Amino acid sequence: MGPARQRSPAGPPDTSPIETATPAPRTTTDAGATTDPDTIQLLYISDSSGWKVGEAYRELAERELGVPVELVDWRFGGFTMTAARDLVRSGRMAVADAEIVVVWANPLGSGVKEGVDRCVGGPYEDPGVYTVADWEPFADVAAELLDDVWEARAGRPTVVRVTDLYTPVLTDWERHGIREACLTAFETMSDALREVAESHGATFVSALDVYNGPDHQRDPVAEGLIDVDGTHPSEAGAQAMAEALAAAGFEPSVGP
Secondary structure, three states: OOOOOOOOOOOOOOOOOOOOOOOOOOOOOOOOOOOOOOOEEEEEEEOHHHOOHHHHHHHHHHHHHOOOEEEEEEEOOOOEHHHHHHHHHHOHHHHHOOOEEEEOOEOOOOOOOOOHHHHOOOOOOOOOOOOHHHHHHHHHHHHHHHHHHHHHHOOOOEEEEEOOOOOOOHHHHHHOOOHHHHHHHHHHHHHHHHHHHHHOOOEEOOHHHHHHOOOOOOOOOOOOOEOOOOOOEOHHHHHHHHHHHHHOOOOOEOOO
16 A cells, blocks of 8 residues: 555656565665765655655755755655565664654555555545554554664664655545545554554654645645656655654654
């Protein structure tokens, strides 16, 4: 579940099934480059809903903090929270060096009950009723990931942000008579992630609020926040999300 399935910085998205292999970490630093000891590492973990956002957030962080910020890019199409957790564990050295960490990945494969996938990509059907409790398996994986981040950071102050997922298909939901059910599914997922963030030393910043408005009734496509593919963030959308992350501040925590 997520806006796209294939990581491609410039090319068009792919709507093929979600990838199951754990991808290799990437960094924006060229191979063989020496990182300035004053450079802050920004680890951005996300599926394709984070495309363009990481770069915009890096620029804002650099401007606010007054030091170079390097984007360590762990954004992959179709990235699941279980795969993200496993990558955090296998890429522990990169996590250990990251003074800023942003986390979002989709819930597929986490043990959440089936249904919400009917709200994403079509065919659009009623997902059933979702409550916060239904997202507990997903929230548990997110909690494990955050625990692993703090373990890797070994008590060093770290800015940790958890985000959620926007929807670019409100009009499709409306047309198929599933708007309320799908929106409830997304909102309860957000609530579950907010609870995990607050209990694990992180700050929650809602992409659903940024793109769909505080009442989640705004069509981000009509507002120009979604790219021409109808799925991913536009430059304006990415900037808005980056500004929301920056507005949460850069005061670090030392964990829960």
